[in-house]
Amino acid sequence: MKKVINSPDTVVADALAGVAAAHPSLAVDIENKVITRAGGPQAGKVGLVSGGGSGHEPLHGGFVGYGMLDAACPGEVFTSPVPDQMLAATKAVDGGAGVLHIVKNYTGDVLNFQMAAELAGDEGIEVVAVVTNDDVAVQDSLYTAGRRGTGATVFVEKIAGALAEEGAGLDKVAAVAREVNERSRSLGVALTSCVVPAAGKPTFDLADSEIEMGIGIHGEPGRSRVPLAPASDLAAAALDAIGADMPLSDDLLVMVNGMGGTPLLELYVLFNEVRKYLEGHGARIARNLVGNYITSLEMQGFSVTVCRLTDTLTRLWDAPVDTPALRWGR
Amino acid sequence: MRAEVFRAWITAAATVIGEQRDHLTQLDAAIGDADHGINLDRGFTAVVSAIESAAPVTPGAVLTLTGTTLISKVGGASGPLYGTAFRRAGRALGDAADVDLPGLAVALEDALAGVQQLGAAREGDKTMVDALAPATAAFSKAIAVGAPAADALAALVEAARAGAAATISMQALKGRASYLGPRSVGHEDPGAASTALILGALRDAARAGQ
Numbered sequence: 001m002k003k004v005i006n007s008p009d010t011v012v013a014d015a016l017a018g019v020a021a022a023h024p025s026l027a028v029d030i031e032n033k034v035i036t037r038a039g040g041p042q043a044g045k046v047g048l049v050s051g052g053g054s055g056h057e058p059l060h061g062g063f064v065g066y067g068m069l070d071a072a073c074p075g076e077v078f079t080s081p082v083p084d085q086m087l088a089a090t091k092a093v094d095g096g097a098g099v100l101h102i103v104k105n106y107t108g109d110v111l112n113f114q115m116a117a118e119l120a121g122d123e124g125i126e127v128v129a130v131v132t133n134d135d136v137a138v139q140d141s142l143y144t145a146g147r148r149g150t151g152a153t154v155f156v157e158k159i160a161g162a163l164a165e166e167g168a169g170l171d172k173v174a175a176v177a178r179e180v181n182e183r184s185r186s187l188g189v190a191l192t193s194c195v196v197p198a199a200g201k202p203t204f205d206l207a208d209s210e211i212e213m214g215i216g217i218h219g220e221p222g223r224s225r226v227p228l229a230p231a232s233d234l235a236a237a238a239l240d241a242i243g244a245d246m247p248l249s250d251d252l253l254v255m256v257n258g259m260g261g262t263p264l265l266e267l268y269v270l271f272n273e274v275r276k277y278l279e280g281h282g283a284r285i286a287r288n289l290v291g292n293y294i295t296s297l298e299m300q301g302f303s304v305t306v307c308r309l310t311d312t313l314t315r316l317w318d319a320p321v322d323t324p325a326l327r328w329g330r
Numbered sequence: 331m332r333a334e335v336f337r338a339w340i341t342a343a344a345t346v347i348g349e350q351r352d353h354l355t356q357l358d359a360a361i362g363d364a365d366h367g368i369n370l371d372r373g374f375t376a377v378v379s380a381i382e383s384a385a386p387v388t389p390g391a392v393l394t395l396t397g398t399t400l401i402s403k404v405g406g407a408s409g410p411l412y413g414t415a416f417r418r419a420g421r422a423l424g425d426a427a428d429v430d431l432p433g434l435a436v437a438l439e440d441a442l443a444g445v446q447q448l449g450a451a452r453e454g455d456k457t458m459v460d461a462l463a464p465a466t467a468a469f470s471k472a473i474a475v476g477a478p479a480a481d482a483l484a485a486l487v488e489a490a491r492a493g494a495a496a497t498i499s500m501q502a503l504k505g506r507a508s509y510l511g512p513r514s515v516g517h518e519d520p521g522a523a524s525t526a527l528i529l530g531a532l533r534d535a536a537r538a539g540q
Contacts, residue, residue: 053405076372078363079405107505108406111448115401115410137509144508196364199355203364218363220506221513 001195001202008197012054012076019061023324026064033081034089035061036071046164046173047071047093050102050157051086052109053078055196056217059153059294062325068161069102069323077196077297078218080108086116090125098126098170102156102177104149105133106218128170130177132156134186134305136245137214137222150217151255151305152184154293155317158326162319176316180307185246187238188303190215191228192261194296213237215259217296217303231266235273238304239281246308248278251286253307253317260295262302267291270302287317293325331429335539336392337381342531344374350527357520361507366408366520373404373412389429393437394420407505408521411445411458418444431473431482438466438486449504456502456514458521465490465529479540483533490529494522 005011013030020028027038041047050060051073060072070093075081090099099120103113110131117127132149139147160177168176190212193202196219203219206212211234214222229237239248256271258264271290278285286309294303307313320329347354347370354367377399386392397416401409419437423429429437442462451457453464468489472482497519502508507519 075405076365076369079365079369080407080409082402082405082409084402106407107449108409111407111410112405139511144511145504145506148509196368198368199359199364203359216363216506216509218506220363221361221510223509223511223513 001200003195003197005197008200011197012074015054016074025322026061026324029088032088033075033085034071034073034092035064036089036092037064037066041070041093041095043095044097045095045167046097046170047090047095047099048102048157048161048164048173049073049086049089049093049099050153051075051081051089051113052104052106053080053218055297056294058292058325060157063154063157063323065321065323066330067165067319067321067323068157068326077198080106080112083112083115083119086113087119090116090120090127091123094125098128100160100164100170100173100177101127101129102153102160103129103131104153105131105146106148107145126170128174130156130174130181132181134181134184135216136185136187136241137216148216150188151186151257151294151303152181152307154255154289155184155253155305155307156180158321159313159316161321162316165319180313183313184305184307185242186303186305187213187241188215188217188222188259188301189213189234189238190219190222190259190299190301192300194219194260194299196297211301215296215301217294219296219299231269232273235270235277235304239274239277242304242306243281246306248281248283248306250283251309251314252278252283253287253309253313254278254285255289255293255305257289257294257303257305258292259299259301259303260292261298261300264291267302274304286314331389331434331536331539332427333387333389333392335535336389338539339532339535340374340381340392340396341378342535343528344378346527346531347371347374347524354520354524357518357523360517361502361510361514362520363506365406366524369404369406369408370412370524373400373409376403388423388425388427390420390423390425392420393417393423396420407449408524411449411521414444414448415441415462431479435466435470435473438469442466451504454500455504456497456500456507456519456522457504458519458525460497460500460519461490461493461522461525461529464493465525480537483536487526487530487533490526494518494526497522
């Protein structure tokens, strides 16, 4: 498998050095693997920290900056970061108003952030964790680890980041983060597998004619394999699954997200099918994102995330943001 | 058993994890995210270095350092879970310079309790608990009936292996494999497999230290 790397062992550190070189607005601690805004913590502002395995770029490091995250901790590829990183990030962004941890619901991420929050508490920093779990592919039941956190994480980071920028307290920032998560649902579809650099071969095999419905962002298999179908059918399948769990009506924020190896051309084809489906169901796409925001290395495929907006959420979504991957209004 | 035996255990565990790194990763690729062997190998390699440089002098200190280092280096779910297991075992051993079999049994039981508390997994959920719980029970039982060390250690490893093998027919209820539902059946749980390897290393080190 061909990859543009120096060595599988140094891929995360090498990429972080590149992030540091490309974005002077960020401070990158390559040794501890922590990305923060340059300029240090802002006194009185709630700090927002997120993190997760590498391989999902631009999530999370690409969302560090004004109006969004204060810090991100990238782990090894598809592996949760460790508590040391999260503690270092939490201390680095604490401006005295407490710190919000935004955690995707994966066992590893949850356990490591839990340990980090305890360590931060020992040092007198107030931490509240919000766990995203928007993926309708996984049944939230006693029989699973619960729904996975996927695309809604981008919405949560943007909207909670905007509220924190306005000076809201930790409780309010955490509440809006939870509200966005509760009002959002996602479904992912894979056309191909992906290759973890250290593993060197595809995580799973998928025949040329097959797709995996409900794929997770680490290439972990979804819940069913079906034949490839036209984009209109794929959009309908994803939105049927989402609509079965949450009413699709009124004003929506919709993200059509590429998994890393999907041409933008195809994402726009899909977005148009999503638009037609939603309009046919009496909903309106009030805001949208089309592009690669939460990826799985070089996987071909997409995810669709829908958030039911309120006036407040729309206002916070529209608020200025200035990060490497999301930038408007400033 | 003195600190040297525990150091030898951890070194042997690092060796076998290194040897089985690709196998464990393949098990994880089938029902998880293809990183278990890679992550544990990175963690245990760091543990061996940490033990060499810090040179802990009691069995409890060896296991505590092992746990702390795993938490710092492994990531994923296995970092906190294995890290907690070793830290709890280390705490149970306290400052003792020499650990007897009942003392080791208590440490293993505390390790199991720590893993279950953190991960909220029960036996039958297709996790490392399915190897650790029967192994701990078999070891404690053998000691209670006065079995010699070699037999108790053999029972420990036998039960761990059987427990790991039994995960093949289970449907995962915890961790990433649970997302697969019925499709998780037919694959050995990588965490149970690595637990059996680590306990095998304990038997080997204890036997060599007799």
